[in-house]
Amino acid sequence: MKDGVNGVALGVFIFFFLAVTVLGFLAARWRRAENEHSLDEWGLGGRSFGTWITWFLLGGDLYTAYTFVAVPAAVYAAGASGFFAVPYTILMYPLIFTFLPRLWSVSHRHGYVTTSDFVRGRFGSKGLSLAVAVTGILATMPYIALQLVGIQAVLDVMGVGGGEDTNWFVKDLPLLIAFGVLAAYTYSSGLRAPALIAFVKDTLIYIVIAVAIIYIPIKLGGFDDVFAKAGEALGQANPATGKPRGAVTPPEAGQWTYATLALGSALALFMYPHSITATLSSRSREVIRRNTTILPLYSLMLGLLALLGFMAIAAGVKVSNGQLAIPQLFEDMFPDWFTGVAFAAIGIGALVPAAIMSIAAANLFTRNIYKDFIKPDATPAEETKVSKLVSLLVKVGALVFVLTMDKTVAINFQLLGGIWIMQTFPSLVGGLFTRWFHRWALLAGWAVGMVYGTAAAYGVASPTQKHFGGSSKEIPGIGEIGYIGLTAFVLNVLVTVVLTVVLKAVKAPEGIDETKPGDYTADSGDPDVQVELPPATAGSAH
């Protein structure tokens, strides 16, 4: 690591940061509907976004700063096994192609803002809806915390994080400022802020990746050299375990893990509240379908980004913390001013998802805990107020989390969050296609999946950690090593199916379904589907 502060890079970074801040506050005036005090307006951007804005928003939302830092870091650490992020994002699109349009339609017919809204309406069960909401909030919190870790990595490499011996306040000040600004414009502009900032973020990211993938291999002597050197470095035995660090292709034994991680992660991603928030903010069903055909452009970028992990190995980047590998590679390879651009891309890349995630978590709290259990007669204006406040609280919580606890805690929780959120899949996606499942069976299946997943993850040890050392473990009955989340999900489905049969046999009360089959295919232009919030009358349509 270079000593001292990288002045030029820092200057460029601050320039972009300021530009984005101005944009964030201006966003409040962008495409505003008349009724600004409704949750649809603040929390879903008026449900008005077209294909391109949705594309930027979803891309900015799903491909987070943490992704940019963590995926190449995983490749840097272990080689091929870290590349599972690519098949994962490939599988995601055919999957969401089938169910997201249905969710969009039913949500527009009934004014659902969150997935829990839908689950409550479909199964007539506040308990199940609460389970989905709590899972969503729990899974999102550490994810927000990890965005901070992403910013921290960049600040560290630029030399502004200070050393271990600096006063904690000075050390964390840049992070505090960044988050204070983020919190302020999310509060005032809602989902419009990240939507607008996502344009800047993604443009920067695409430029940086395009330059990096051409410029760095040329400097390192071509891809042949990169992979030859990386293969050599990965093949060396780790002194702690006596096994090689990794390989350029996954060994026979790692293939189950690779496939289950890809499939499990693909199933989980669109269960996250922030993915759904970005989806529901789109204007029509077609916008979503069209997006599943253009979003893969991001997967391509992710693949190129993952290759940077090998370049970091080949370039001989040595860092104590794998997360710093890519920022360090940029600083070593690029001229200072472009390093600043690259770091700004990562930093802003953290702000967009952090904003959307905090809005999504706040919506869940407001709609499915506050309104359902605390104040059933809350007006739309009150809902918006609560949501805005909670979005602040969520961010402060994440900040405290990162500043007071070790980074590994956030990473462990993120790992658990992925396992947890997948357990809401049967209620949500199952519910979108059939009403056959019984609500109590779904709740029981969810509970079993949560408990198994947590216990299994707790029991995984790694050379550096006694618990939560990884996300894969032997699959009971098959004997191969697989992703815990997927195993828990299969258990969850089994329990749900068996209990549904039993509960139906004893004629347990089914709950009221407020949706009709036609709701799942409705599109904008159909009766009762609001295209955009009409002036002033929003909320009174039903």
Add this chain to the structure above:
Amino acid sequence: MSETPEVRPPVVTPVRVIIALCLIAPFVAMLWVGSYAKVDPTLIGIPFFYWYQMLWVLISAALTMLAYKLWQRDQRARKAASGGAAR
């Protein structure tokens, strides 16, 4: 049954089978890791394992696009078949 004004087209049609295949193909290709876990042939120095998966990003995008177009046509045909009287 000739009395019913609404003749419902079958749920499973050849077009829909093709749509399903387009959507399932990436799962088969990507989850069968053994089929691509190798170094050769390399492309501009990049091992097969990596460029093959990146190629699948493009293939699956094309397949999803095809599924989308076919689905649109299917829906339009169905709407036309059920007659404008419904709305």
